[in-house]
Amino acid sequence: xxxxxxxxxxxxxxxxxxxxxEDILCNLRRRGPNSSQQxxxxxxxxxxxxxxxxxxxxxxxxxxxxxxxxxxxxxxxxWNGEVFSGIPIEAEENDTQVIFHQLCSxxxxxxxxxxxxxxxxxxxxxxxxxxxxxxxFGRDYFGRRSLLWQFNEELxxxxxxxxxxxxxxxxxxxxEVPASGIFKIDLxxxxxxxxxxxxxxxxxxxxxxxxTKEAAISDLNxxxxxxxxxxSLVVSDSHSLITPVVPLNQKILEGPEESHFFDFTNNVxxxxxxQIFLAEPHRKSLVHQFIDVLSRxxxxxxxxxxxxTPRLREVLTLRKPHVAILFxxxxxxxxxxxxxxxxxxxxxxxxLLNVAFEISDQGKQNSSVRKYSKQKKALPPSxxxxxxxxxxxxxxxxxxxxPDRITGRAGLEELKTINPSRSWNFVEINVTLEDLxxxxxxxxxxxxxxxxxxLDDSIGCAVWFASRGEGLIMHQGNRxxxxxxxxxxxxxxxxxxxxxxxxxxxxxxxxxxxxxxxEELRMELGRISSRNLGRDDRVIGDHGKEARFPxxxxxxxxxxNSLPVWEKANLALPRGIGEKLLLxxxxxxxxxxxxxxxxxxxxxxxxxxxxMENSNEKASDKCIRLQAVQ
Numbered sequence: 001x002x003x004x005x006x007x008x009x010x011x012x013x014x015x016x017x018x019x020x021x022e023d024i025l026c027n028l029r030r031r032g033p034n035s036s037q038q039x040x041x042x043x044x045x046x047x048x049x050x051x052x053x054x055x056x057x058x059x060x061x062x063x064x065x066x067x068x069x070x071x072x073x074x075x076x077x078x079w080n081g082e083v084f085s086g087i088p089i090e091a092e093e094n095d096t097q098v099i100f101h102q103l104c105s106x107x108x109x110x111x112x113x114x115x116x117x118x119x120x121x122x123x124x125x126x127x128x129x130x131x132x133x134x135x136x137f138g139r140d141y142f143g144r145r146s147l148l149w150q151f152n153e154e155l156x157x158x159x160x161x162x163x164x165x166x167x168x169x170x171x172x173x174x175x176e177v178p179a180s181g182i183f184k185i186d187l188x189x190x191x192x193x194x195x196x197x198x199x200x201x202x203x204x205x206x207x208x209x210x211x212t213k214e215a216a217i218s219d220l221n222x223x224x225x226x227x228x229x230x231x232s233l234v235v236s237d238s239h240s241l242i243t244p245v246v247p248l249n250q251k252i253l254e255g256p257e258e259s260h261f262f263d264f265t266n267n268v269x270x271x272x273x274x275q276i277f278l279a280e281p282h283r284k285s286l287v288h289q290f291i292d293v294l295s296r297x298x299x300x301x302x303x304x305x306x307x308x309t310p311r312l313r314e315v316l317t318l319r320k321p322h323v324a325i326l327f328x329x330x331x332x333x334x335x336x337x338x339x340x341x342x343x344x345x346x347x348x349x350x351x352l353l354n355v356a357f358e359i360s361d362q363g364k365q366n367s368s369v370r371k372y373s374k375q376k377k378a379l380p381p382s383x384x385x386x387x388x389x390x391x392x393x394x395x396x397x398x399x400x401x402x403p404d405r406i407t408g409r410a411g412l413e414e415l416k417t418i419n420p421s422r423s424w425n426f427v428e429i430n431v432t433l434e435d436l437x438x439x440x441x442x443x444x445x446x447x448x449x450x451x452x453x454x455l456d457d458s459i460g461c462a463v464w465f466a467s468r469g470e471g472l473i474m475h476q477g478n479r480x481x482x483x484x485x486x487x488x489x490x491x492x493x494x495x496x497x498x499x500x501x502x503x504x505x506x507x508x509x510x511x512x513x514x515x516x517x518x519e520e521l522r523m524e525l526g527r528i529s530s531r532n533l534g535r536d537d538r539v540i541g542d543h544g545k546e547a548r549f550p551x552x553x554x555x556x557x558x559x560x561n562s563l564p565v566w567e568k569a570n571l572a573l574p575r576g577i578g579e580k581l582l583l584x585x586x587x588x589x590x591x592x593x594x595x596x597x598x599x600x601x602x603x604x605x606x607x608x609x610x611x612m613e614n615s616n617e618k619a620s621d622k623c624i625r626l627q628a629v630q
Contacts, residue, residue: 001546002066003028003055004078004147006126006569008135010191014049021301023166025053027446031541034058035065043130048191049514050128054078055460057544061094061486063415068096070104073254074130077103080145081123081164082546084300084553086244087115103127109184109239112136113201116182117242120554122254122537124177126161133188137161141203142494142552143179143529146537148450150174151196151231159185159196160231164538166446174450175226178527181241205247206215244554246441248522251564252514257336263572268489270597273577274588286567287585290559291339294586296340297553298490300529319348320554321425321429324486324545326466327352328404328606329411331580331587334595336550337411340490341419349423351484352406352415355466356400357431357609404606411595418591427484429471433612436461445626447538455619458604459532460539463491465541467547484510484610487545493532494551497524498560499580500569501600506579509571518565525557 007020020038029036032055039052054066068077083095087102088625099115106112112127122144127136139147150160150173165174177183181202186628190196224233265273277283300505302323323344327333337352344350405428412426448460469484496502500509500517509517533549540547550556560568563582570578576599577584588595604610604619613625 001031001057001059001145001541002078002079002080002081003031003053003110003163003541004066004124004126005053005162005400006050006078006128006135006137006160007051007053007157008161008185008187009049009051009156010047010158010194011049011140011156011179012110014156018448020053021166023554024162027164027166027542028053028055028162030544032056033061033544037065037067039069039073039076041066041130044339045135046133046191047189048133048187049238050076050187052076052078052126052128054345056548057487059546061089061092061306064094064096066096068100068124068496070100072269073104074613075100075104075355077131078126079123080147081119081120081125081140082548083119083123084121084304085555086118086120094420099125103129112548113182113239113241117244118243122549122552124163133186135185135187136180136182137177139179139534141179141241141554142525142549142557143533144537144547144549144552145408146534146541148174148534149177150229153228155194157347158190164447164541165449173226176530176534177423193231196342197232197234199234199236201239202242203243236288245557246524246561248518248561249564250255250308250518252518263574263575265577270576271588271593273573274585274596276590277581277585283585284589286563287582287589290582291586291589293556294335294550294553295339295342297550297556298336299343300345300553301490301548301550302340302488307348319345321349321351321484321486323348323488323490324467324469324484326463326491326603327354327408327411327426328601328603329354329402329407329409329595330492330598330601331583331592331595331604332495332551334411334414334592335583335587335590336492337415337424338418338489338590338592339550341415341422346421347488348575349425351469351486352412353426353466353471353489354405354406355429355431355603356402356405357436357462357607357612358433359399359402359608360433397428397430398427401431402606402608403601404603406599407595407601408607414595416593417548425473425482425484427469427471427473427482428479429465429469431465431609435465436609436612439464440625444539444544447542448535448626451535452622452626453619454617454621454623455604456535457623458609458619460535462603462607462609463536464539464542467545468543489540489545489547490548491536491540491549492551493536494549494557495580495583496600497521497528498551498557498568499583500565500571501580503600506575514565517569517571519621521565528552552579564593 035056041050052067056066060384066078077100079096083089089095089098102115122140124139124147125143146163148162149166181200184199325333415424444461444464448456467489472479473482508520537547568582570581576597586594
């Protein structure tokens, strides 16, 4: 994972000093603490200049400082991503070098697009093709890596591209680069016209034809309407990217399949409902296919990183964790933890990052305790191995007994039964109101930006504190301070969007049936880049850590997209069963019990940050606290 940045100047005499403000450089260095350097490219006969700034977090292969330049061609490359599949990367190779080598060998535009169509994994990039004076940039199909752009009237910094920005100026706002395809700028034409023309090469399905120009422009309307007069947008008709996933299955329930979509749960225990489904041979086979696909996705994400050498392992009595999980004890994080346990070396602990925001009201504390008691009663007898004092953490910490802390501890006990030999570091990350206000002012607001709603503030703050990994762990019966050294942070985002996990999906199903639900899921995945992923990448990357999203692995998404909607969810069934039904069946098959039937609870409610400052706000409201900082 890296921080990448490019400043484009169309001035005949650009300033010789650095065109990047120090606050942006500081934020980029936090993302890439292992190497930082800059490179300026000028063309004598043309009045343009490009400043490239690269900041590397070294995670796999040989250390490769960025930007990288090819002496033979003059090409320059900045890469913020991981190749998990699609292009072969050997253990002794670095994906930055491999992709750059392929790009330097490209002759045509279609060759360049073919390279990026082949990559499976998260990425954003900036590529300067010197021979044609072309600047290419973009984000992967899901937008799993952040990239922002800013256009200015001043010719000495007419365009800025960066992984992360800083405090915005009143007359120059940042926006996220749309994950609609790859953009190209002809710098030779721009230098002559003193204006910028963006050419978009959109994604297309290989079996369903090219996305229409009208559809692509429609997707860009929220961005293009704010472009200044000297910036124009053109959508390429001839060259497109091949979408890395299969299209969503549009088959709607019909014929004998209707028998699968009804509520038969009266007097049947929650876990018993899952066992009824698993008794069907077809359903059980489908669950095993899903487990296999998701297992491979997790495996790729926990093994693609630099670990201690075998010789060093011999002298280490306790290896440090390399993998952490944003952990609430809910079904998404429990599945990820269970599958990660298969592939992370046994002698290596796994950090479970559990965030809680201070509850100041005694009544709310008592409510959480009651919910914990109900959760404990739901556990099978074999799992009731922890006491109230273990879970409630004593009176001094009772103000952090939020729902996610309670289910997190219950989930920890389930994981211990799955693999009692594993060292599970349950990291209690406790955040006071003072901590929240200070860190929002100092860092978080700039990372959430350009998003600005109450929901973005709540999720951004919760994920920032959780991924920082500073908290308490139990050690020999006592709590002690702990800071997670893990550079990889696994998160469950993408499960709800694909498996109908949100309450709005149930409302949609009740109003519009399966047709409406299918359309809602298609929309959810299409907008996940602008609603979630850029923000989460910026927030987690601020700690010099990399976010990885197993549920958004291309193979996982293709598998889920291939299924009819009723195989993924049955919203005629109650909460805790019907939403994300396929995932709940997988959890039950993996040996998880109480967590397999926990209802969906969003992080802003489970961590209690949504109730910490102003409980009368709506999630879609502009967040005054973010605006006050900016």
